[in-house]
Amino acid sequence: MKTAVEIYYSNSCPHCPPAKELVERVCAALETERPGEVELKEYDVNSPEGAARVRGYGIVGTPAVIVKGPALAGGFLLDAINEATLRKAVATASGREGEKEKKKGFWESLFGG
16 A cells, blocks of 8 residues: 555645645655655645545645555644655655664664664
């Protein structure tokens, strides 16, 4: 199962264009790093589908980002949208959180340090 990153935006929101650009850029980078792992979905909250989805999630403002993946029963609604937070949420949702620490520990065990 892919990790889904959903961004909810409004065309009248002044904060949405930069948030969408950041989410699109980070998801494109993640797709390059781990092909086929992340799926980006964009929803205009003024469309019928977007409006129904935000009601279902209880989202009251835009931009909003939800990250869902195989390692989560539900999903994350991110309060702060920045690259580090988005990357961490995707790693957690996909079950990869702590992967760098494990690799670091492995190499340190081989070479000391």
